[in-house]
Amino acid sequence: MAEAAAGVTWSYVSPARRSQLIERDGWRCHYCGVLTVGWEQSGRKEGTTVDHRTPTVRGGSNELSNLVIACRHCNQRKHSRPYLDFMFMVWAAQEEVRQMGGP
DSSP states (O other): OEEOGGGOEEOOOOHHHHHHHHHHHTTBOTTTOOBOTTHHHHTOSSOEEEEESSOGGGTOOSSGGGEEEEEHHHHHHHTTOOHHHHHHHHHHHHHHHHHTTOO
8 A cells, every 4th residue: 555645545456456456346336327438538536446445555455246336426425434434424415306206
């Protein structure tokens, strides 16, 4: 692991492991479900990212069971929050949209 500014710990995920995750998760963001396939090729800055369900700063590992595909928006919003805390935020937002007549 390499140290970044402000004490944030970044963890390297190999291209092979990233490919395994993309295949497993089907190019879909684990959190919001958006399809991220082709984002890198199109130059969109959202991008497909790899996220740690339990952040490395909270003791998370690079095991496949702790890694998910995430859109950049969700990955940045989650930051180092605990997994369930962030999922409750996502579910609450989705429920609010449904109550307003959205998809």
